[in-house]
Amino acid sequence: MKKALFLDRDGILNIDKTYIYRFEDIEWVEGIFELVEYANKNNFLVIVLTNQSGVAQGMYTEEDVKILHEKMNKHFIGLSLTVDDWFYCTEYNSDRRKPRPGMMIDAQLKYNIDLTQSFMVGDKVSDILEISGPRTFLLRGNYPLETVAKHHSAEIFNSLAEILEHLKKIL
Ligand SMILES: [Mg+2]
Numbered sequence: 001m002k003k004a005l006f007l008d009r010d011g012i013l014n015i016d017k018t019y020i021y022r023f024e025d026i027e028w029v030e031g032i033f034e035l036v037e038y039a040n041k042n043n044f045l046v047i048v049l050t051n052q053s054g055v056a057q058g059m060y061t062e063e064d065v066k067i068l069h070e071k072m073n074k075h076f077i078g079l080s081l082t083v084d085d086w087f088y089c090t091e092y093n094s095d096r097r098k099p100r101p102g103m104m105i106d107a108q109l110k111y112n113i114d115l116t117q118s119f120m121v122g123d124k125v126s127d128i129l130e131i132s133g134p135r136t137f138l139l140r141g142n143y144p145l146e147t148v149a150k151h152h153s154a155e156i157f158n159s160l161a162e163i164l165e166h167l168k169k170i171l
Pocket of ligand 1: 008010011
């Protein structure tokens, strides 16, 4: 079985400017390339799980999402880094919309992933998926995380560099 580093997109790969759909508007989050590099070198699949309700709202199309992900993927390839797959959910009423676990289950089945050996990195309470197995690390700064701290349902960090250091320590 494989292990995976699951990444939320907005706020983790790119700075969350809300409803981003053009590559020109992508500003990379500090530390993301180092985190992906570490995952690549340590045999983690790197899989993006992103809610894109902007499609349901008519702000952009599913084709826009696909094109953006292709361009983002090329950027990683240009740095000799690998993002293995990009899962997105365009709907509100869907088992795949985070925090529902559908996208992660799709990835688990597609790649034969052991979720107990896997990690989810996000920046919102809804990035704590309703599934047992993966440990969740949340990046502080974009959204309120008080309820997370209270219930100890995820670990909270101040930067992707801190998350990387923590991963190195526990692996
Ligand atoms: Mg996010």
